[in-house]
Amino acid sequence: MYVKPNDLVTTMIDAGESKIFMSTRDTLVRASMGGALLALAAAFAVTVSVTTGIALLGAVLFPVGFIMLYLLGYDLLTGVFVLAPLAWLDKRPGVTVRGVLRNWGLVFVGNFIGAFTVAAMMAVVVTFGFDTAPNEVGEAIGHIGEGRTLGYAEHGAAGMLTLFVRGMLCNWMVSTGVAGAMIAKDVPGKAIAMWMPIMLFFFMGFEHSIVNMFLFPSGIMLGGEFTVMDYLVWNEIPTVLGNLVGGLVFTALPLYATHARTAARRSLPIRPTATRDEVDQPA
Numbered sequence: 164m165y166v167k168p169n170d171l172v173t174t175m176i177d178a179g180e181s182k183i184f185m186s187t188r189d190t191l192v193r194a195s196m197g198g199a200l201l202a203l204a205a206a207f208a209v210t211v212s213v214t215t216g217i218a219l220l221g222a223v224l225f226p227v228g229f230i231m232l233y234l235l236g237y238d239l240l241t242g243v244f245v246l247a248p249l250a251w252l253d254k255r256p257g258v259t260v261r262g263v264l265r266n267w268g269l270v271f272v273g274n275f276i277g278a279f280t281v282a283a284m285m286a287v288v289v290t291f292g293f294d295t296a297p298n299e300v301g302e303a304i305g306h307i308g309e310g311r312t313l314g315y316a317e318h319g320a321a322g323m324l325t326l327f328v329r330g331m332l333c334n335w336m337v338s339t340g341v342a343g344a345m346i347a348k349d350v351p352g353k354a355i356a357m358w359m360p361i362m363l364f365f366f367m368g369f370e371h372s373i374v375n376m377f378l379f380p381s382g383i384m385l386g387g388e389f390t391v392m393d394y395l396v397w398n399e400i401p402t403v404l405g406n407l408v409g410g411l412v413f414t415a416l417p418l419y420a421t422h423a424r425t426a427a428r429r430s431l432p433i434r435p436t437a438t439r440d441e442v443d444q445p446a
Contacts, residue, residue, distance in 0.1 A: 372403045
């Protein structure tokens with residue numbers, strides 16, 4: 164069953180309000196599991212891409228993790244970047260900027276806990292408990308970390324701009340996937356609506372702050388030649404900011420403006436009524 168856009172925006176506002184008032188414990192648990200499932204999906208996608216040599220196949224399969232976590236009601240920072248502000252824009256009782264920021268902070272911490280946990284577990288898996296050198300998947304993860312930190316740094320301000328824009332484009336697609344989870348009532352419909360934008364962002368190499376919470380810590384554990392500061396300055400912080408701006412500018416605000424606060428309709432032009440004599444005139 165398809166949910167019309169006007170009803171969709173109301174559902175998104177309700178979801179944002181619910182998340183703002185959720186308990187600290189539940190917010191952290193849901194965010195931790197969301198980060199963990201997305202990280203596992205990223206590990207799966209890298210494994211598929213490396214072992215088959217087909218990057219597109221990894222992108223096609225990556226959305227499995229996103230779909231699972233949203234069907235289970237878990238949270239990602241990229242999602243609450245859109246949902247929580249909608250409740251504030253709609254002036255829901257008790258919703259404040261402080262409440263929005265609290266939600267963002269808790270979800271960030273929870274996502275990092277979940278993603279970092281999977282990063283450590285995958286580092287163990289691909290090195291046999293750090294007893295051997297990383298296998299081909301582990302090496303690939305390390306090189307991803309290098310290319311998406313030092314690779315940007317080599318270009319200076321232009322690299323930082325590119326990173327920020329990739330973060331914007333990423334959450335445009337991811338937050339569209341979040342909306343897709345609410346635009347259908349049945350599981351197949353939800354899965355299809357989420358699948359398409361998530362596959363797009365992953366294959367295009369856009370920057371997702373939660374995926375990076377897995378890729379970069381695991382890359383450092385697996386011998387990637389970049390530092391924690393490289394990761395924070397040349398990836399995570401600009402990516403978070405880009406995700407925030409992209410989700411708000413391209414998803415939250417357009418949907419809210421045109422479906423929750425619809426402008427007045429234009430008046431139809433009044434056409435003069437022709438007289439019978441005029442109708443009967445020969446051409």
